[in-house]
Each structure stands twice: as structure tokens, then as C-alpha cells.
Amino acid sequence: MFNRLYIHVPFCVKKCDYCAFVSYTPEDKELTEYPELIMSELQLHASGEQSIASVYFGGGTPSLLQPLQLARLLDEIAKLADLSIDAEITLETNPGTVDHISLKAFRDAGINRISLGIQSFDDQFLQCLGRIHSVQQSRQAFSDAREAGFNNISIDLIHSLPNQSLNQWRSELQHAIKLSPEHISIYGLTVEEDTPFAHMYPLNSPDLDHDLSADMFELADELLTSSGFEHYEIANYARPGFRSQHNSGYWRRDGYLGLGVAAHSFLRKGYGIRFSNPDNFEDYRQAVRSGQLKLIGELELTQNDAMEEYMFLGLRLSNGVNRHDFAREFGRSLESVYGYVAADLARLGLLVQNESKLTLTKRGMLLSNKAFASFLL
Numbered sequence: 418m419f420n421r422l423y424i425h426v427p428f429c430v431k432k433c434d435y436c437a438f439v440s441y442t443p444e445d446k447e448l449t450e451y452p453e454l455i456m457s458e459l460q461l462h463a464s465g466e467q468s469i470a471s472v473y474f475g476g477g478t479p480s481l482l483q484p485l486q487l488a489r490l491l492d493e494i495a496k497l498a499d500l501s502i503d504a505e506i507t508l509e510t511n512p513g514t515v516d517h518i519s520l521k522a523f524r525d526a527g528i529n530r531i532s533l534g535i536q537s538f539d540d541q542f543l544q545c546l547g548r549i550h551s552v553q554q555s556r557q558a559f560s561d562a563r564e565a566g567f568n569n570i571s572i573d574l575i576h577s578l579p580n581q582s583l584n585q586w587r588s589e590l591q592h593a594i595k596l597s598p599e600h601i602s603i604y605g606l607t608v609e610e611d612t613p614f615a616h617m618y619p620l621n622s623p624d625l626d627h628d629l630s631a632d633m634f635e636l637a638d639e640l641l642t643s644s645g646f647e648h649y650e651i652a653n654y655a656r657p658g659f660r661s662q663h664n665s666g667y668w669r670r671d672g673y674l675g676l677g678v679a680a681h682s683f684l685r686k687g688y689g690i691r692f693s694n695p696d697n698f699e700d701y702r703q704a705v706r707s708g709q710l711k712l713i714g715e716l717e718l719t720q721n722d723a724m725e726e727y728m729f730l731g732l733r734l735s736n737g738v739n740r741h742d743f744a745r746e747f748g749r750s751l752e753s754v755y756g757y758v759a760a761d762l763a764r765l766g767l768l769v770q771n772e773s774k775l776t777l778t779k780r781g782m783l784l785s786n787k788a789f790a791s792f793l794l
């Protein structure tokens with residue numbers, strides 16, 4: 418039913434001004450108790466035979482947990498499930514929360530991939546975003562991670578920041594390339610409701626130039642691919658052999674179990690079941706302690722739901738959607754379900770198709786929401 422584990426750690430030193438994720442500043446006792454709750458939750462799900470190909474500690478700021486706590490959690494996972502010897506085990510890391518000692522200890526604990534939330538190589542933008550770290554701390558964290566033995570490091574960057582010019586974005590990309598990570602994730606800033614940013618930068622704010630966003634996407638594609646990165650997913654670039662296995666599993670609709678506050682799960686049963694955990698600590702704690710998990714918004718997908726998802730998620734990847742795989746999954750040919758949609762999108766220059774597969778063009782990636790809406794049944 419699942420072969421991947423996502424562990425959500427909803428704690429941050431301080432909330433960033435643009436952030437809409439479930440995260441807050443924890444009390445010490447919450448930090449101490451949380452890994453125990455995750456272990457108890459895992460025991461409620463464990464069947465003993467489950468084989469796990471990847472584990473992802475996301476957040477929030479999972480690097481606020483102690484390396485020893487993570488080591489125990491990974492031991493428990495290995496006891497309760499068949500944790501593959503070459504499993505990809507990622508830790509999202511805020512550069513302001515680690516040093517060379519903790520990074521070495523995370524490596525020793527079994528973490529083998531670091532995803533470093535650098536976001537920008539400009540201190541003014543970091544301050545504008547409300548990040549807790551400086552560029553110097555990001556650079557230090559990266560080199561400490563390398564020294565600690567991490568040979569698979571991903572960094573996150575955000576573009577379309579308030580008043581950011583194309584040349585400033587070019588410089589961000591050049592800094593990223595020079596640092597030489599194995600993987601880069603690139604997101605355009607979205608101003609989410611109920612964040613400080615929504616008040617500071619209302620719709621149509623002159624500080625946000627939405628027209629530049631497309632140019633920034635194209636510049637990233639041009640500079641990163643000419644520097645040896647593969648643009649393998651709309652927002653993700655990797656050196657050959659370093660695509661995120663865990664996230665690739667999401668886009669292929671592998672089953673995953675989400676543990677922790679507000680964690681989402683997708684189980685491969687029938688056409689798939691989606692649900693999430695309570696999104697506040699106390700409700701989650703009580704549910705786990707009572708042994709009765711309250712699953713929120715449990716949804717059993719219909720075949721139509723699953724086919725739509727298959728297209729939205731698969732088309733995010735540069736490999737696209739394979740016709741043969743679609744037919745094997747659903748017992749229907751892709752042409753019979755989506756032939757007319759694919760032809761329309763191809764006419765608009767958003768998609769290319771051949772005998773074996775469908776892929777989005779670069780323009781299709783830029784206008785992916787428009788393309789995906791066409792696949793709703």
C-alpha cells in the first residue's frame with residue numbers, strides 16, 4: 418500500500434513572512450515528545466512486511482530535532498519495516514539551525530541527502546522573506562554538509578521576489594551553480610492568504626512583477642541545463658543520477674505514509690486513498706496516545722480521479738506520461754480517454770506527443786495549470 422515514508426516536523430525557530438505551511442515555534446517539551454509520537458504512530462500502521470524505498474523528513478524545520486532522535490526513529494523504522502539498504506533518506510535543513518557537528522551527527526544517524534533551504538544568495542531578500550539565516554550561514558551550512566560526507570545535497574531557491582530584477586535572478590542562479598549542488602529546486606514566490614506577505618504585497622502590488630516570472634523560469638532552464646543539470650520536473654533540476662527518488666515517487670503515484678502533525682498520506686489500494694493527520698499538535702498527540710488515529714478528509718479515489726491525477730502528476734516530469742503504462746494502470750488506452758485533450762494542447766504548443774508518450778513543452782510547463790485543467794473529466 419505504500420513504499421515511502423514522509424515525516425512532517427511542524428516546528429520552526431520563527432515563522433517566515435511568506436510561509437503558509439503548518440509550522441510554529443515549539444515548546445521544548447514538544448520537541449522532546451514529538452519523535453516518540455511519530456514512533457507510536459508508526460507502530461499503529463506497521464505491518465512488518467512493508468518495504469520502504471525512501472524516507473523524507475520535511476517541515477517545518479526537521480533539522481531542529483536532535484541527530485540522536487532521528488537515529489532512533491530510523492532504527493525504529495528499520496525494525497518495523499524492511500528499510501531498503503540503499504533507501505534515500507532526506508532531511509530538510511534550515512541553514513540557521515545546523516553546524517559542522519550536527520551535520521556530521523545527522524550523517525552518522527543515517528541521513529544521506531540534505532535539502533538546504535537557501536532560498537536566496539542576497540541578504541536583503543532573505544530579510545524580506547523573514548528567514549532566520551544569512552547568506553554566509555547558508556554557504557557555511559553547505560560546506561559543513563560536504564565535509565560531513567553528504568554527496569547528495571539539494572538547495573531551494575525562490576524567484577519573483579518583491580522588486581527582484583531579471584539580472585538579480587541571474588546572479589542568484591550563478592551563485593547556485595558555483596556552489597555545485599547535486600540538485601536544485603526552484604519556486605516562484607506565491608503570496609498566500611493569511612500570511613504577513615498577503616498584507617505587505619496585496620494583489621496587483623507594484624512590487625511584484627508577474628510578467629517577469631516567465632522570464633525567470635526560462636532563464637533558470639537556460640542557465641541550469643547549460644551547466645549540466647537535467648530539468649526533470651517543472652520545478653526541479655538534478656545532475657545525472659541525482660533526481661529526488663522520494664519526490665519522483667509522488668509524481669509516479671507511489672504509495673506513501675505521512676507521519677506527524679498535518680502529514681498527508683496516499684495509499685495504493687484500489688485507485689488510491691488519500692487522507693491526512695490532524696493539523697494541530699494537541700489533537701495529533703491525543704489521537705496517537707489513544708491509539709485511535711483520526712484520519713482527516715479520507716477520500717477513496719474513483720477511476721476518473723486517478724486518471725486525472727496520473728496526468729497532472731506524470732506531466733510534471735520531463736519524461737512525461739507513457740501510453741503503455743497508462744493502459745496497464747487503467748485498462749483503457751490513453752487515446753480513448755484523453756486523445757482529444759492531447760490534440761488540443763498540442764495545437765496550442767503546450768504538449769508534444771508521439772507513439773509512446775506525452776510530454777509538456779517548456780511553454781506547457783510555464784502554463785501547466787492551464788494544461789492540467791484540461792485533463793479534468
Ligand code: SF4
Nearest residue numbers: 429432433436476477
Ligand atoms: S523555515 Fe520553511 S516551514 Fe519554517 S516558517 Fe520558514 S518557510 Fe515556513
